[in-house]
Amino acid sequence: LTDFGLSDHYVGVMKGVLLTHCPEVRLIDITHQIQPQSVLQGAFCLSQAVPHFPPSTIFLAVVDPGVGTLRKAIAAEAGGYRFVLPDNGLLGMVSERLGGELRAVSLAVPESASGTFHGRDVFAPAAGRLAAGCALEDLGERVEELIRLERRQPHLNDTRWSVSVLFADHFGNICLDLEKSLGESFFQLDAKYKVGESVVTFGHTFGQVARGESLLLWNSSNYLELAVREGSAEKLWGLSSGSRIVIEKV
Amino acid sequence: LTDFGLSDHYVGVMKGVLLTHCPEVRLIDITHQIQPQSVLQGAFCLSQAVPHFPPSTIFLAVVDPGVGTLRKAIAAEAGGYRFVLPDNGLLGMVSERLGGELRAVSLAVPESASGTFHGRDVFAPAAGRLAAGCALEDLGERVEELIRLERRQPHLNDTRWSVSVLFADHFGNICLDLEKSLGESFFQLDAKYKVGESVVTFGHTFGQVARGESLLLWNSSNYLELAVREGSAEKLWGLSSGSRIVIEKV
């Protein structure tokens, strides 16, 4: 998982490095199209993907606006999975979701490392060594405290939720930062809610409303989603990452 | 093959599910950038890709505007290949192309399945079970009749073909819904044809015309193609999927 995109040699190079360290490794891409420098979106995607992979999978994740600065590079273990990534909050949502103990070590940055491509020179070599059988503790010094992800919490005020837009997905569905476990009692199937100035039905799937019509639902990640059937909520609603929106009972 | 795009965790999650069901499975992407909800484009790409894969390959294809509704989810076998996909016409062009017997079963949708992500909760588990050695018949009840793909046929009226635009590819080449087997006698190499209001040469490869100039040819899928050398026919011609266009002898 990276924000490197697919148009350059960057991702391919990291795979070459991984194969050089561990010729038998099996490589799976989650996504390389995290919005550039969006640690929050990276953290979210990682948290959604990890639990569906077999135990002992190693996740190499690089969304790293602080590359080349003093931010730590780490390897970590949580819930039976291992992770190699910058210490900037990227691990935050998945470690919350997995719960349990988290162990982390700090990776050394070699003198020869590029100031702009630790994916190639720091992270991929560490992930390759883990894949080849190296223990977490052999990669570096224990780290006790990790950087936390900054996130504006959803807020319930009597009859209205104030929530943040996380991001829009490929279809233009808008993922809102409110989990089902928090909001389940507030939202009822087929009930109507005021979203900004509009009134929208809460549903179960896209097919329940007419084409081009909006609906609210719990998405496949169990977050609140604002969607448009066979259309783009991102375009229709004009909301972008970080926007705050108010939803109230009608 | 999906219309899920590559910017979210969706495709990665499906791969995680596949690996969990069958750790040895080998995963190949055809494309995840089918136009959102375009069953026709998905059906075309699938039909072009399948015959180039080794027998016994399993194709997991999800372009599914009806996800969460009563449309069936199916697994099927045709021409030695197996398929897991929604019953919405997506299998249509490839089953025509493969010919022979088609067997299909209906997949159960678990209570716990998300209303918006059957790729993760219905299709990937079924494909994973097939890959792990499960028989088609063990996945569900036999289905006799599949949904057909709606498609507007090409029409020859004396000296003019009226044909539909299927879609434009990555280069902007416009693929038209007329197969070589139907139109071969009409189009002659180096002859000229009136396309809309313009006159275009019928050729064999892009290098035959000057840069920026249009040509007609049988493309690598043996469909009629309107192309611009080192340019985009989609931009130059302004045609979009479903447009009808008339081509006549000069």
Add this chain to the structure above:
Amino acid sequence: LTDFGLSDHYVGVMKGVLLTHCPEVRLIDITHQIQPQSVLQGAFCLSQAVPHFPPSTIFLAVVDPGVGTLRKAIAAEAGGYRFVLPDNGLLGMVSERLGGELRAVSLAVPESASGTFHGRDVFAPAAGRLAAGCALEDLGERVEELIRLERRQPHLNDTRWSVSVLFADHFGNICLDLEKSLGESFFQLDAKYKVGESVVTFGHTFGQVARGESLLLWNSSNYLELAVREGSAEKLWGLSSGSRIVIEKV
């Protein structure tokens, strides 16, 4: 590596052909989003990726504006790696970088080959045969002279470098055609340089300047790069591939 993009069946089909020739082959994508027909960008990406892969890797690279014309299709060996690609300069930068002996043979184009998709009908079959153990010499006749890549050299005139823009990467960082080995003595860390009409600091990593501010640096490929911290130099500077730009000491 191709310029085929990821929205069509083209790349998937080539993988199917490779698997049909060699069922055990391991497939790694470098990129399929080279700018359409940009042999120079393809040559650059290939040259950056190759040295990070294990010896004996086979590289299948198709950026081929001359597909279907008389340009040769070749297979080659250099520095322990093998390559299958069109003879149009695509191999130029990597063979320079690898140095040493270069052997090449010319691939036959079968009568049945599509005039627009040699990736499927010529290049993938040859790469598949190499992967399956076929010797380079068994693929075709020896070729002595390869086509050279056209490239405008950087030029130092007393106190000013005149350099070409190679391309912008996914982040909008502008890669300039000046290698560190040539320009190292001219550029000093933390010194300031006039780029066009603006003054820009030469740095080591993005974090050294404020958000939205430009800097010059040696990028991870050891080429000169014009970047904007957490922004796009491509958008800010409005430079495109082939533009010439002058950089002088302040």
